[in-house]
Amino acid sequence: MEKRKYCGSLMTSMQNYKDFAEMTESEMLFLSGLIKETKAKKIVEIGVASGTSSLLILDTIKNTEGAHLHSIDYSADYYRDASKRTGFVVEDYSDLKQKWTLHTGAMSCRFLENIGNEIDLCFIDTMHCSPGEFLDYLQVLPFMKKEGIIVLHDIAFHTYDNPAWNTCCILFSAIHGQKILPEYTEHKYIPNIGAIKLSPSAIEEAFDVFNALMLAWLYQINKKDFWELKSYFKKYYPDELVNIFEKAYAFSSKFVEKEIRIQDLYVYSKKLYLTLKYLKLHFLG
Numbered sequence: 595m596e597k598r599k600y601c602g603s604l605m606t607s608m609q610n611y612k613d614f615a616e617m618t619e620s621e622m623l624f625l626s627g628l629i630k631e632t633k634a635k636k637i638v639e640i641g642v643a644s645g646t647s648s649l650l651i652l653d654t655i656k657n658t659e660g661a662h663l664h665s666i667d668y669s670a671d672y673y674r675d676a677s678k679r680t681g682f683v684v685e686d687y688s689d690l691k692q693k694w695t696l697h698t699g700a701m702s703c704r705f706l707e708n709i710g711n712e713i714d715l716c717f718i719d720t721m722h723c724s725p726g727e728f729l730d731y732l733q734v735l736p737f738m739k740k741e742g743i744i745v746l747h748d749i750a751f752h753t754y755d756n757p758a759w760n761t762c763c764i765l766f767s768a769i770h771g772q773k774i775l776p777e778y779t780e781h782k783y784i785p786n787i788g789a790i791k792l793s794p795s796a797i798e799e800a801f802d803v804f805n806a807l808m809l810a811w812l813y814q815i816n817k818k819d820f821w822e823l824k825s826y827f828k829k830y831y832p833d834e835l836v837n838i839f840e841k842a843y844a845f846s847s848k849f850v851e852k853e854i855r856i857q858d859l860y861v862y863s864k865k866l867y868l869t870l871k872y873l874k875l876h877f878l879g
């Protein structure tokens with residue numbers, strides 16, 4: 595494991611969007627510092643929301659010749675406020691938008707074949723519960739450059755209030771490669787962002803992440819997405835791994851009958867957070 599300390603400052607206009615930001619300043623510096631250090635040019639982001647992380651990445655690569663950011667989000671509407679479009683924060687920056695392509699309305703497998711291979715760096719920040727980021731990683735992996743970088747946000751998410759939202763932490767452990775963590779974190783236990791420089795054989799080692807799909811899912815993907823993913827995985831992974839995905843889907847169907855959208859999960863987690871806060875206050879007097 596390596597530790598990194600990146601200094602510097604964020605673009606000043608980022609302040610205007612602080613109400614929409616989902617990362618702390620030190621996490622943003624870690625992501626932008628890593629992009630600069632590795633000179634990443636072909637960058638994919640999975641999980642856009644308002645677009646504050648897209649803006650950060652675009653500002654980081656603005657002077658890098660040939661650099662481009664592909665941002666992917668399942669939802670075309672901003673998941674916290676459906677009156678806004680996903681990525682709306684970037685709209686005001688016509689100069690930065692030249693290096694940006696936004697893809698919305700489906701899982702990343704719908705877009706990755708067109709985005710193409712040799713991805714230098716992929717930033718994943720989606721559901722934080724199973725099967726979320728396990729599936730995101732398995733979709734992008736076949737298109738990653740050898741020894742490319744995966745950055746995972748919310749690897750400490752389970753340490754806040756709900757231990758079951760541990761997918762990012764498990765994924766961070768399960769991916770083979772050189773782990774990179776920030777030297778500084780404002781979180782209580784462990785840093786909430788981390789990166790992995792993929793092992794040259796990461797694709798052959800994908801079993802470890804497929805196997806983690808057998809852990810209880812907190813939400814169910816819809817049938818259409820299941821079939822799309824299955825045929826996508828069949829192109830890039832051996833049958834025995836695709837079988838694990840099928841079995842995990844069938845197993846989870848026993849427990850999670852209802853399809854849940856990210857918007858539902860957001861409302862659910864907010865309610866849960868408020869309930870836990872209430873209970874804590876109640877019991878602690």
Ligand SMILES: C[S@@+](CC[C@H](N)C(=O)[O-])C[C@H]1O[C@@H](n2cnc3c(N)ncnc32)[C@H](O)[C@@H]1O
Nearest residue numbers: 616641642643646647667668669673719720856
């Ligand atoms: C935590 S937010 C992203 C925050 C953003 N990276 C930032 O820092 O401003 C999660 C986003 O992931 C999206 N999402 C959820 N599941 C997804 C999936 N399978 N593929 C792509 N996007 C997904 C949601 O619609 C939501 O916009």
